[in-house]
Amino acid sequence: MDGFLLKKFTRRGFLENSAKLGFLAGMSSIFLYCPETASPSNEPKTVVEKSGKTNPDFEPAYLKLHQTGELKKRSEKLWALMENCQLCPRECGDNRLEGKSGFCRAPGARLIVSGYQAHFGEERPLVGKGGSGTIFFSHCSLRCVFCQNWTISHLGQGAEKNINDLAGMMLRLQQQGCHNINLVTPTHYSAHILRALDVAAGQGLRLPVLYNTCGWERLEILRLLDEIVDIYLPDFKYWDSAMSAKFSAGAEKYPEITRKAILEMHRQVGVARPTKQGIIQRGLMIRHLVMPNNTGGSEKIMEWIAENLPKDTYVNIMAQYSPAHKAYDYPEISRRITAKEYQKAVQRAKAVGLTNLNVQGYWWL
Numbered sequence: 001m002d003g004f005l006l007k008k009f010t011r012r013g014f015l016e017n018s019a020k021l022g023f024l025a026g027m028s029s030i031f032l033y034c035p036e037t038a039s040p041s042n043e044p045k046t047v048v049e050k051s052g053k054t055n056p057d058f059e060p061a062y063l064k065l066h067q068t069g070e071l072k073k074r075s076e077k078l079w080a081l082m083e084n085c086q087l088c089p090r091e092c093g094d095n096r097l098e099g100k101s102g103f104c105r106a107p108g109a110r111l112i113v114s115g116y117q118a119h120f121g122e123e124r125p126l127v128g129k130g131g132s133g134t135i136f137f138s139h140c141s142l143r144c145v146f147c148q149n150w151t152i153s154h155l156g157q158g159a160e161k162n163i164n165d166l167a168g169m170m171l172r173l174q175q176q177g178c179h180n181i182n183l184v185t186p187t188h189y190s191a192h193i194l195r196a197l198d199v200a201a202g203q204g205l206r207l208p209v210l211y212n213t214c215g216w217e218r219l220e221i222l223r224l225l226d227e228i229v230d231i232y233l234p235d236f237k238y239w240d241s242a243m244s245a246k247f248s249a250g251a252e253k254y255p256e257i258t259r260k261a262i263l264e265m266h267r268q269v270g271v272a273r274p275t276k277q278g279i280i281q282r283g284l285m286i287r288h289l290v291m292p293n294n295t296g297g298s299e300k301i302m303e304w305i306a307e308n309l310p311k312d313t314y315v316n317i318m319a320q321y322s323p324a325h326k327a328y329d330y331p332e333i334s335r336r337i338t339a340k341e342y343q344k345a346v347q348r349a350k351a352v353g354l355t356n357l358n359v360q361g362y363w364w365l
Helices: 013-023 062-068 070-082 163-175 187-202 221-227 241-247 254-269 297-308 340-352
Strands: 032-035 111-119 133-138 159-161 181-184 209-212 230-234 283-289 314-318 357-359
Touching: 013 241, 062 070, 070 187, 070 221, 111 163, 133 163, 163 181, 163 187, 187 221, 221 254, 230 254, 241 254, 254 283, 254 297, 283 297, 297 314, 297 340, 314 340, 340 357
Parallel strands: 133 181, 181 209, 209 230, 230 283, 283 314, 314 357
Antiparallel strands: 032 111, 111 133, 111 159
8 A cells, every 4th residue: 555645635626526416416505605706895784693503502602702892802902913913923014904915915904705615524523414614714824835725825816805794604604504613714814703703793603613723823812812712723734843934935933833822722622522412612623734755744743742732632634635736846745645654644643642533544545
């Protein structure tokens, strides 16, 4: 098996194949996808009704802060940070409130959303029967050269939306029966998200909030999210700062910053444990993408997790790396991974005592 390469298995490919299967089977929808390509919404809208299935035994972390007015106050603090933008570890200092784009290339304080959907390609405890209520934000401050969604993260594909639009997306995902609100690449729009969450909570939103991040987060920002985020889903991409600097636009401090960020996330939400129905509503879930030639430092990352977090921390060891965007300009990451490379990461995770692993099989070899 060692001589074979793992075939491409990406989020985008999963969604495209699911749509084709649903069409052939005569199903109206395996997932619901609403691309945000319409013209910008400049006028406030009345968001949708309060209906939608929620767990009566679960209360999201943000609800109390909404009721006390603290959620609104924190959104204002984050909004003010865009004047001399410090929302991500780049701390570029550009005045987004005056229309400057910053390192992330987000167009000032304008909100750009690529799409939202009931997504069935995430981790099983997040998907359940109703799907994960995913909202894809455009642009990104990390800007990895191998990003598979580079048209969204680098080019900013999407449409301008306002705060009420975003709140409406959250409520519609709840109506559709999703198990969570999954905020993908949220860092540079965290102020917008908290404003929208405050609006949505006032209109009946009761789903857990999932912060789906590259892992590269400032502690000061994470502390403002304490008691707001229910589930943290960070990547841990690199162990070696030379690799993060090379492949993620000079982000030399990525390993150091991400380690501290993950510890803070764990402090806030603890170990992710499923309900009797198998759904995770609170906790930390770590993703690590195995990369060719051990570019990410997989074994070191597994060792660090085992040494610094509970052994039953949820860790998804991902095998779907495929060269995209500018990856072919770098020989060491210009191919898919081998079965041996993936197996080494999994074996090390088990050897150091990690017990809650999401491990992918080799049926696609």
